[in-house]
Amino acid sequence: MIRLERRAAPSRIMGWMAPLLALLATLIAGVLMFALLGVPVLEALQAFFIDPLSSHYGLAELGVKAAPLIMIGVALSIGFRAQVWNIGAEGQLIVGAIAGGSVALLFHEVDAWFVLPLMALGGILGGMAWAAVPALLRTRFNANEILTSLMLTYVAALLLSYLVSGPLRDPDGFNFPESRLFHDAALLPRWLSGTRLHVGFLIALAIAVAGWVLLTRTLLGFALQVNGAAPRAGAQTGFNQHRLIWFALMLGGGVAGLAGLFEVAGPIGQLLPSISPGYGFTAIIVAFLGRLHPIGVVFAALIMALSYLGGESAQISLNLPLAVTGVFQGLLLFFLLAADVLIGFRVVIGRTSLEPQ
Amino acid sequence: MVADELTKNDVAPGTAAPLVELRGITKAYPGVLANDAVDLTVRSGSVHALLGENGAGKSTLVKVLFGLLQPDAGTISWQGRETRIVSPAEARRLGIGMVFQHFSLFESLTVLENIALGMAVDADAALASRIVEVSTRYGLPLDPDSAVHTLSVGIRQRIEICRCLLQEPALLIMDEPTSVLTPQEVGELFGTLRRLASEGTAILYISHKLDEIRDLCDEATILRGGKRVASADPGKQSANHLAALMMGDTLASDALASEPAATRGDISLGRREPEGRPEETTARLRLEAVSLAAGASQAIALHDVSLDVHGGEIVGIAGVAGNGQDELMRVIAGEVCLPRAEAVQLDGRGVAHRHAGLRRRLGLGVVPEERLGHAAVPSMTLTENGYLTGHHRRALGRGGFLFRGASRRFATEVIERFDVRCNGAESLAASLSGGNLQKFVVGREILQAPTVLVVAQPTWGVDVGAAVVIHKALRELADSGAAVLVISQDLDELMGLSDRIGAICAGRLSALHATASVGVREVGLLMGGGALAA
DSSP states (O other): OEEEEEOSSOOHHHHHHHHHHHHHHHHHHHHHHHHHTTOOHHHHHIIIIIGGGSSHHHHHHHHHHHHHHHHHHHHHHHHHHTTOOOOOHHHHHHHHHHHHHHHHHHTTTOOOTTHHHHHHHHHHHHHHHHHHHHHHHHHHHOOOHHHHHHHHHHHHHHHHHHHHHTTTSOTTSTTOSOOOBOOGGGSOOBSSTTSOOBTHHHHHHHHHHHHHHHHHHBHHHHHHHHHHHOHHHHHHHTOOHHHHHHHHHHHHHHHHHHHHHHHIIIIIOBOOSOOOSSHHHHHHHHHHHTTTOHHHHHHHHHHHHHHHHHHHHHHHHHOOOTHHHHHHHHHHHHHHHHHHHHHHEEEEESOOTTSOO | OOOOSSOGGGSOGGGSOEEEEEEEEEEEETTEEEEEEEEEEEETTOEEEEEOOTTSSHHHHHHHHTTSSOOSEEEEEETTEEEOOOSHHHHHHHTEEEEOSSOOOOTTSBHHHHHHHHHTSOOOHHHHHHHHHHHHHTTOOOOTTSBGGGSOHHHHHHHHHHHHHHTOOSEEEEESGGGGOOHHHHHHHHHHHHHHHHTTOEEEEEOSOHHHHHHHOSEEEEEETTEEEEEEOGGGSOHHHHHHHHHHHHHHHHHHHHSTTSSGGGOOSSOOOGGGSOTTSOOSEEEEEEEEOOOSSOSSOEEEEEEEEOTTOEEEEEOOTTSSHHHHHHHHHTSSOOSOGGGEEETTEEOTTSOHHHHHHTTEEEEOSOTBTTTBOTTSBHHHHHHHHHTTTSOSEETTEEOHHHHHHHHHHHHHHTTOOSSOTTSBGGGSOHHHHHHHHHHHHHTTOOSEEEEESTTTTOOHHHHHHHHHHHHHHHHTTOEEEEEOSOHHHHHHHOSEEEEEETTEEOOOEEGGGOOHHHHHHHHTTOOOOO
């Protein structure tokens, strides 16, 4: 019988090595998968990992995909450290996009500097409002935020789908379920001409640095981590657990909402029935791959962004299904969690300690 | 102090064959040699004491014996045959039972379910009746159907002991078992242990309480700095001598100077006479008719608890575990707020409606009973744990930012002033032994110069040397004008330390009496809910 036994002292070095090991294992599993599919392995790897990075445009696209992952990943890491498990960032992203996008449509054809900031504010507030529901249920009724935030994601997706096929539909759009294209003043400035890279990427990096400062240098960040590690120790020194839960969810919701707004005001430029390839969920993997550390999250986000680009590229050049992206992401999370388990526990083959004597 | 059912002379340990023999056990951790060629022999039917300060290597040795650790060198012989004990399951199979200092019970399950889980058998009526039978036979009455979270620490220990006894061990290891018991309960436990020994069970008894060891044990092995320094017949040695062996020369002389017999019963750290107490000043800490309903996080309701603690005095609250001590701590610390501000007053200011952080900024220091997870965050460093409560009253940050350098200096100051043995301010709290972590959390509060300090179980599981340091520090703090409230189940400690003493029973606090005017018997009466004639 195989069982796991807790190690006396988990290795700290292996804690940091785990993401690299997980990446290596993912690569090996990927090669096996390609080989089993009968796809030329080298070509597939080239298409998946090299081609997307071999042009300026590709690198810029990497930034476009990484921006929302960095933003949400950092915000979720901070919450996860406080043991606040916001799994519904995808829904908060969608509602942020709806709220911010509605501002853009409201000020359609208004050429003013305040339109974008107002949209950003709308995005943040929209995401916060969506996250406020699990926060309220958790602090008032002790309802598990994992379930409530996750379920609200699907409500958000249906809400968006209703809005773009109803109230927010483009009146001149031949009944397609889409909003108007945003006016120029409602679009994010491009960072590099000829690419889709927008200022959101810079803001994402700024958020990562701010997240790092929050966690390592502030009383609030300390309180969040104490709440995650030993809530009673926080209580005896006067950290208010309910406020910390609210903060973690508002941070996650607000940032996810802003990321959603950046998507519709950046690469997309209008509201569509589907605006995110699951950034809110992928950001959960990003947060753990980055070891819940804001700077680690930046690197993890770039890797996950590559998995999106690689999937698209493999679809185009090798006719592989887009699901390859999801498979790679899933493999990576699986191997990472496995590595983490093996760091904390060792595998023992033999009699169990619970066997009757 | 205990009515002997059987005197220790009834068994003749010298003649029995060794049940277990450890030879040359060596175990190294990075940077520390925890056990350095230690020998230990325990005979059937004897009560063998394992003595030593925190960090002396007692826990490591016992973990090796119980299969939790594998030694780097050395051998274990069980009933004359050399054995490798690779796991606790193997140890239990051989007939070794262990009662840990920290209990491993599932709070949401019942007594019966916990015991069944530990033994991997069904929680059926047969087991329930065996529990009742064994626990009654050994004087540890238990109700199999009570949920563990409703039970006091003392009862939880009974569950652990009962769980071991059900497996009819040949060797029972007890790690600091009396820390949580009243004198009466200690008497009962000793009766149980003597009875087990007379039936042939060997008992390995780890304790810092020298008078207990002299009372109970037939043989003693003394460890210091990972080495076995002596074996002794504790009944024939003075407590002084044992303490000197345990602590080595330097610390022992210091400790003995302030604690004459180095036994808990004789602590008298310059206690003030009752008339020395400045009664005319306003109380620094006042509780005014505090009542608190039992609820989700409060197992015991508090009824009309009133209390004054003046500057310069130490007030002790005795009581059996689980009679409202936790709830009282929560109310004073501010983990629970009450609507009526005057219910809790600091220097005359009503704070019962304010949160814990504000109370700390006003001068309240709190040391909760549970070191890991309540007083300190196990996974954080000492620097961070110093900051945890130190930021309220020391300049460890400004404007919501924290100063790492200042925090590290604060932690280092605590470590140096209170002789905390560790690898510096960046060691994890969980890596410290219980006594050293306790010195750290007590020191952390004292170095913030609190005007009111509330301490629960200041020396639970702490060795004599650390206990002396902590008691001295509490007395000095009171002498400097602070009000000190000590809530403890260790009656000897309270009798030695406090100026006035009362007891809490079923959520009601007795009147306070000058400690000099009452004896252990009277306080025992208060602990049972009685009152003393005026």
